[in-house]
Amino acid sequence: MRIQDLPFPDPGVPDARSGPRLLWWLFGNQLSGQLVALAWGLLHFASVAALPFCVGVAVQAAVDRSGERLALAGGLLALVCVSNAVGDTFLHRAAVTNWITAAARVQQLLARKAADLGAALTRRVAAGEVVTVSTGDVEKIGWFVEALSRFTAAAVTIVLVSAGLVVYQPALGVVVAVGVPVLACAVLPLLPHATRRADVQRAKAGRATELASDTVAGLRVLRGIGGEELFLERYRRASQEVRHAAVRSARMWSLIAALQVLLPGLLLIGVVAYGVHLARQGRVEVGELVAVYSSVMLLGYPLRHVMEIAMAYSFSKPSARRAARVLALERAMDAEGSLPGQSVSGDLYDPETGLCAPSGRLTAVVCGDPDVAGRLAERLGGHAPQPGASVLLGGVPLDELPLESAREAVLVQDKDPVLLSGTLRELLDVPASGKVEPQAALEAAQCGDVLAALVQGSLDVRDPMDARLTERGRSLSGGQRQRLALARSLVADPEVLVLDEPTSAVDSHTEARIAQGLRDLRSGRTTVVFTSSPLLLDRADRVVFLHEGTVVAVGTHRELVRTEPRYRAVVTRETEDEARLEEPRDTREDRAAPPEDRAAPPEVPHRLETFEEPEELEEIEETA
Template structure:
């Protein structure tokens, strides 16, 4: 796998049963890259490990006054230097490639999971946890995956050096062969507390990130109630907890690093002391002693890889556990049957009792916005947060949860109350998979986007004045709330699905624009099934069929005028009237609607009659 081949054509299906299994799965997905890094690592560490041989030959050649062996030693040093340089460059290249490809794989999996769950993801896991997984956790996971090959090369080279020393100089080689495993295992008792402190730091950092995310998201509300300083104080305390946890974790890891310096130093002293005695007794030559000393000094290098792999695993394990928890999120069973050739008909929700007749405009009135949002999510099929055993929505008698998700989403499109506009030109925003029956111009006209087009034309990217070439900033931040809402509605109309579910599509526009949108929506969606969740009399009056929900169940059906006259609960939701004697006013409102008048919402969201 090369970086130029990213993104992955298929990131695969991860093993998310645990964090460790996810790490092993990632490693198996790039065996070719790991093997390449291991081979180049062996070239690099093998070259470094071989340096003591020419150094020992050179020292002994000076003692013996042998010019030929001195030249041989110089040639070997040049050769080994070239091997070490090439191996180091290629090892770094292969290791970085492994790091980037593994991180890219997780990023693609997270993006796929986000697409699958949609807005339901943040109802299953905290937004701060998603942010932590998508940023810092990916770096730590990639660090461990790429460090495995370098650690493997260091471990194999260390074993080879120990065996070679035992064969080359048994008296000193046995001391080294016994001492090196002891040094490698000496830090094991320190790893559990170091891991616990690292986990504590990650947990506190995740809580601080979540708190920061929630504070930023609700900053406008916090300022309105004077709670900005209160929440900032909470974040300061949380950040200080993270700092203290990081210091405690760093102290433990610095202790491990100190042990990794101290114990090899003691081994080196022991080898020199013992080898000097052997040299004085004439049992080893000076060159052999220098070779053994250089080999032991080299072993200090791979021992640092032991420390690194332990640290990388300790840091990546909780990160992988968090990533596995996010990637393990699932919607209900999907694709138990094939999608029928003709997929349409009445849309029915067995949970609430709502039925939207095929080819009609149905409005649903619900006093609880959260309940309306849950209904919209359920009507789209495969709700991620639905309790086990919840019956599926039926489209023409076919359960949406039983057909492949792509087929369900093609048939039913849900636009929630806070649609997102991605950055790009207006033409790109409307260039989406669609039936082709509705042109962009028709959809924009129905959504009453004339003033939006005029404003965008002034800032067209090519200076042509074409609004389709105008750039829309991220999330449409340069537009007002009403403009964003209307563009999102136009995008949904262009898609022209068999069933379109709109959750409060006109909550941010004025009453006159809302009335025109209601007329345009009804005209453009003729013959298509449309469900609008709203309490706006303007939209309700244009609907063919109105359903009232009370506590999540159908409490009344009919036309807007019929319910306004005969259903007190409906009247209370739509007109905000709660008095028992509001019948005459309701009749007057219904009569005005029948004669062509309409209703306008004031700033307090009450209903007043307008001519």
């Protein structure tokens, strides 16, 4: 796999049962790259390990005054240096490639999981944790995956050099063969403590950052109540806790670094002292002593890779555990299988609240609690919080549909939709049925003034479709962003369109025209609108009123205004007692009578009854 081939056509199905299993799965999925890195690593480390033997041969040749052996040693030394340079260069290339490809694979898997779960992801995992996994954690995971091949090459080199020294000079070789494993394992018991201290430091730093951001965001309020000093003192304490945690963590890591220098130095001193003693006895030649000394000195280089893999695993294990926890999430019914891909239509029914949106009709939903309305809108999009609570479309649970079919069937527009940067043409270039043209959607959403504003704000652009939108549409007002998002949803033309407060930021005249345009353009399609606006409610085929998360009344807007005080209280912003007092006397008597004795509600216009055409609003204002 090459970096220029990224992203992967298919990142695969990860083994997310645990963090170590995920790491092993990543290693196995780029085995060819690991083998390439291993081969170049062996060439590099073997060249480094061969340098002392070449130097030893050269020194012994000089002592014996042998020109031929000195020339041979010089040629071998040049060959080893070239091999070292080539191996180091291509090992670095292979290692970086393995690092980036492993991180990219995890990021693709996380992006695919986020697309599969949609809004349900942040209900199961904190949004901050998802961001942490997709940024910092993927780097640590990639570090361990790529370091594994370099560690393997270093370990093989250490074993071969130790065995070679035992054969080359048994007396000194045994000392090295025993001392090197001790060096490799000496600092391992300290790594868990260092990792825990580093985790504590990161946690405290995160809390301090959160406290600082909250303080800045609420600075105006704090000044109003005189609480700046209180929160500043809290931040000082949090900052000092971060400092103390950082010092404790640095002390442990400095101890580990000191041991990595001290222990190889002690081994080198021991080898030299013992070698000098053997040389005095004539049991070791000068060249052999130099070769063993140089070998022990250069073994510190591959030994550092042993320390590195231990550190990489200590850091990557919690990161892999967090990534596996996110990747293990599934849609409610995915584990039990899904129906074959097919287009589904019919009534939209939510068993939890009793909401039913008939097929092909415009249904308005009124709910006094915005949070409940938002959760219901997400649920209507197929994101059930738990199995068995899925919304039914045509009698089929949305969670049992393949993701592609569910997305084609139901589209949910959030209360605060996001507009991506780019041209207006790109914004409206979405997967669609092809039955709704962008111009018709823009007209239905009353985007005429938005198009004019985009043209005026752009240089050398005459066609509004070629005008560019800034990130998140920041150059537009809230109402303009809402209307463009509505136009985008209308272009998609799904079987079921769910809109959560689509006109909360527009004026009444525009809202009335949008209500009529939405009704006309979505004729014959199922549309659910969460709103409390009388202008939208009066255009709906039926209105469903929810109280405390349950459907309590169904009818038209005018019927519910006359007969349901709680509905009127939500729509008119009156209290329920005020609404009951304003209710006509005969209606109150009918509501108090048994159901079989109730008279039909009188057909009298209510004072809040909306006009049939938006133009009548203008006439009233002109008269006023």
